[in-house]
Amino acid sequence: MATVERHPVQPGKQLIYEGTRIPPRCPTILDVPAHLAGNEDINQINFGPNHPSTHGVLRLVVDLDGELVVGLRAVIGYLHTGFEKTMEQKSWWKCITYPERIDYLSFQTNELVFVLAIERLLALEVPEKATWMRMCLLELNRIHSHLVWLGTACLELGAISMFWYTFRERDQILDLSEMVCGTRMHTRYFQAGGLAEDIPTGFYDECWKFVEQMPKAVDQYEDMVDRNRIWLERTKGLGLLSADDAIALGQSGPCLRASGVDWDLRRDQPYLFYDRVYFTVCTREHGDVWDRYKVHMDEMRQSVRIIAQCLEQLQKFEPGAPWIADDRKVVLPPREELHTSMESLIHHFKIVTEGYRVPEGEIYTTIESPRGEMGCYVVSDGGAKPWRVKFRAPSFVALQATATCMHEALIADMIAIAGSLDTVMGEVDR
């Protein structure tokens, strides 16, 4: 595999554990060991599906030997909504509203990956201003997703105050989203060709305020839990995942980087203008819950850095610079032309009723979502509706690592470990 060769785990680094811990029979199912099988003392309990710590509706069937987890099986599908199939019934334009609802914490990312697929099939040129704004919103969205993760992960371990502090900053991000896009979540702001609307002038000031405040807020979070004895003991050395195991299980995102693999699609397969901004890919080497927490914290700081650079670039544009491509076959015509130009009206009706046609072909686009590699595979038969849409959900892949991470874990640690993998069940089940 090319990815593994380009970024080998540096030799001389501390081995997290010897060999592999991936369950041999099936990588996602932890079987009860042979010497315990049939033992009357093994309790099988259901954790979930309706449990506040499962980040949605995940059911874990756990075999317990006392407090020790000896067997584990994840049952998924409770949130299956059939997004991919539904999208086959809708025109490309309407489909844009669907991917955002798959992962309700990183809605902009999911929206972008689908819009990028359309744009590459159509070979559309996107204005620079739109691309910078997309990056800005994506990084805001990454912070939003990490904040919710941090708040809920701490909440599950009993640190309730962290939840309120993270939601304070989260609300600011949602306010920015409301100001620009019209809704706090599920914005449909990215359209094929650029952005749905121009950026309001008030956005820059508000966003700069946020950029100044956010690093202080991250420091505050770290002050609260970084040296807290309870937090340290419940995260350090738990849920170990070695770099080799992480790669073998197809992990990506913070999970992979916490295991010491230096891999980030923003740097290694640049999309948008990520090759024009400065940021650091944050890695840690122990692969435990603590390292995943630290990677999330460091990434928030880096995201703030990227947002600041995007804002600087955005403010260089003249007011009224184009924010969407000028392609009348794909983009809705300007509103005022509807009352004066027959041709515009025809285009408007065509796009709204039938939808634009996307050339025949298939494409796979990947971007780095807050949870890892978010992929979208799209097949078009040349019609106004996608022939097939498939999402590669990073949460789904992260969930496959639960059995490996749960090696000799206690039932109480299981919450911390399952939480640290940062799964969103909406995305797992789709």
Place this chain on the structure above:
Amino acid sequence: MANELIPATLKGFAVTFREIFKKPITQQYPEVKRPVYPRFRGRHQLHLHANGLEKCVGCSLCAAACPSDCIRVVADENTADNRVSAGERYARIYEINLSRCIFCGYCELACPFDAITLGNEYEISEYSRDDLIYTKDMLLGRPVKKIPVADPSIYDTPVPYYKTHS
């Protein structure tokens, strides 16, 4: 162990203690309503011309644009003694099922007559699902509760192009 335990715990408490002296960010929601931003997409509204005729001509473009298929339009012909809209036809039935609506605003983008827009009203909870099916009369009526809106000159310039005519 106690030597590191106490300062570490105190550091955490210092953060929470300092918050006592800061202005609370809690919003007293039902009593005090935070102004929404001008672009906020809330409950739909149908609009009238200045002479009292409806702007909607029943073309069903909003229904065609809706990703969740929540709009139902049945059009009828205007007659000399029953003139409802400014066009040839009018919407005899115009229903929006707000329990299906995803507030994407595609209907206001689609409408060529600026007849439907998404207003700023967000308090639309009901006890029954049937009450969430909004008929034409409900959509034409102005909202009873006034929602404050942030300054459009800052937060809505340049004005989105679908708002310039309505």
